[in-house]
């Protein structure tokens with residue numbers, strides 16, 4: 009086992025990511041071939057069952073913690089450091105955290121599903137508690153005192169006037185031991201760092217211009233590349249004369265491999281100029297025709313291949329005089345990262361490949377890139393470097409694959425940086441999938457008696473996995489093909505996530521009409537199916553409350569048994585002033601709740617909206633949310649992410665739909681794909697965190713998406729008396745609904 | 750061809766095609782990180798810098814147009830050890846998620862606050878009209894700009910707008 013913990017390479021300088029030019033020095037000693045100073049991809053297996061894969065303390069007492077999860081702007085770098093610091097009795101600033109790198113960190117799959125704190129947070133906390141126990145027991149033996157008599161402070165273990173440093177105790181210990189699994193965690197009342205608002209370690213660097221993102225990396229000898237993508241899905245490259253492009257200033261070469269076309273230059277803007285010229289010269293054979301956007305929801309229903317039962321109880325047969333039935337739809341929506349995707353790769357002298365990527369999964373991405381290039385996975389090293397916020401599977405893995413394919417054709421030692429253009433990100437990222445839902449519910453004696461929920465969706469997760477998930481691998485010669493997705497019904501759900509109501513309903517039937525393949529490229533977007541499912545479910549709850557002549561909040565409470573669910577509902581309603589709020593003309597209030605995945609964070613939200621009848625403009629005026637994500641590590645971090653989730657979900661709900669004609673995606677910039685702007689930002693957003701000391705971490709990042717859509721729909725219903733069922737609620741849709749009355 | 754550019758008080762001789770947008774020169778030749786590529790179309794504000802004190806989208810201005818002009822980037826405002834008010838305020842209010850949009854937001858705000866350290870909420874929103882944030886950090890960004898204005902007013906009361 010020989011994983012470097014050197015401070016060189018990627019340095020945490022006052023919280024910002026510093027990319028050093030001397031990567032070679034931190035290579036695996038013993039694996040570096042004579043005469044090279046390049047980093048060598050590791051061939052050492054990192055055993056996530058061993059303590060030293062998670063935490064190391066060197067003889068100087070320097071503490072390094074390893075996580076397989078990646079910082080995506082959600083603040084986990086800070087929160088995971090807090091967790092480790094707590095159990096090690098040190099300050100967070102005394103810990104260096106190494107994030108997702110196949111050469112250094114454990115394999116924790118994807119950074120997704122709001123699972124970083126439940127997975128990595130829990131693992132690191134246990135490992136840190138075990139480390140503390142080992143240190144204390146060893147110190148007790150050396151000092152010949154009882155372990156309980158020792159105190160820990162300032163990386164020292166003290167007994168009366170005597171003390172030992174962490175470094176000297178650790179140096180004498182074998183820390184290459186299995187993870188214990190029975191480490192005793194600190195009691196909730198003894199916590200000092202968990203639950204404290206520790207400032208994010210990355211913010212000072214980011215607000216002063218320190219290099220913080222993959223886009224800021226500058227490696228010695230780095231070339232720039234731009235890819236010329238086809239005009240639409242499945243288009244193939246018929247012909248291109250590259251000679252004129254090769255003569256352009258700065259052009260190193262034009263790379264064509266079947267339908268993969270890229271230009272490589274010395275300087276970045278030369279690549280942009282050459283890419284544009286090359287795009288004008290390339291002639292493509294048209295690919296598959298896209299469906300008519302106006303009819304897309306019917307098209308999707310027609311693509312159903314099988315039906316899976318998500319949940320069934322009693323005999324759901326909504327009937328009688330109090331029945332609500334409606335069809336809800338969600339369009340394709342994009343992640344729309346503000347910084348388009350970027351990948352950097354370098355072929356090393358020994359034929360291995362180093363790839364820097366803002367991927368959500370360094371290990372799966374490594375497997376996919378290795379498959380694409382016909383390499384053993386151990387000969388590819390994928391290192392996560394932060395990118396712009398991604399909110400799911402965006403173009404990150406594709407940009408990494410572009411860079412890897414290009415680097416594999418360049419001389420060793422020449423890194424290449426591929427930066428996607430805005431129009432490429434918008435046209436080629438895998439979108440959040442469109443969905444269609446039919447809800448039928450019946451009320452009897454003031455309660456929901458029957459509930460039927462039919463949803464049409466694909467599997468939302470088409471991440472790598474296989475090379476077929478990568479654009480470059482599908483365009484090059486000997487192309488990879490995507491895996492064929494299969495319906496999978498799991499407790500946490502996927503396309504069916506949160507389709508099963510948490511409310512107590514005697515007769516219910518939840519069916520997933522499975523769409524195996526989508527006409528547009530799709531993958532995981534924040535909350536997966538929960539966004540559309542909760543929108544439909546919470547809209548229906550509001551209508552069922554009306555049928556029961558009940559207040560929507562009281563009606564929900566009447567169907568909720570889980571005390572923690574009831575607590576967030578009550579808190580959001582109370583802090584909003586649900587019963588007393590006085591709303592002006594054209595305004596309405598709406599409420600919604602969900603427990604994300606039905607097993608993670610609880611979130612309830614109350615909103616006020618304003619609808620201008622003349623223009624159809626709908627604005628979120630204020631939002632008040634309550635969230636319970638278990639033991640709160642960083643309450644301010646939870647608020648920050650939840651505020652972000654609320655505003656992003658408001659943007660999806662009010663403005664966003666991918667547009668396309670029969671040949672290509674047409675929403676390729678920010679005017680054709682409008683998102684929330686400052687003119688429409690709410691007056692206030694308040695998030696209240698309910699801390700649950702001693703309870704498991706439940707994750708935070710995705711909890712708001714569905715409830716916000718539901719609450720806005722319900723508030724619009726309150727404001728104008730009409731139920732909107734098709735997302736997004738654009739001006740045109742609102743005007744059309746008002747005209748139809 | 751060589752173009753002279755005055756960036757953060759220093760004149761640089763840059764060897765680049767005069768049609769190159771300022772953003773690429775800042776990032777590649779001068780190795781400045783704060784101005785970011787977001788769209789290259791003048792639609793998102795990630796690349797915002799000041800030119801003669803005015804908030805300017807560096808992705809759409811060719812360097813040719815910038816001789817003799819004062820170009821200011823976020824880097825020149827302050828450092829981690831000695832942050833400017835706008836930087837202190839964003840740190841204090843933890844006004845970032847991924848942070849990619851934030852330098853551009855800060856430059857739009859800086860241009861506003863240099864003219865008027867006590868802007869109304871509407872004036873702040875107007876100053877940010879081209880800036881997009883995808884993480885939904887807007888509420889904190891607005892709060893941080895208000896806070897920065899307070900700090901700047903406290904530092905230089907004479908700058909405060911009459912009335």
Ligand code: FES
Pocket residue numbers: 785786787788789790791792793794795796797806807808809
């Ligand atoms: S990068 Fe300049 S406005 Fe978007």
Ligand code: FES
Pocket residue numbers: 081346396397845846847848849850851881882883884885886
């Ligand atoms: S903080 Fe991520 S885009 Fe604004």
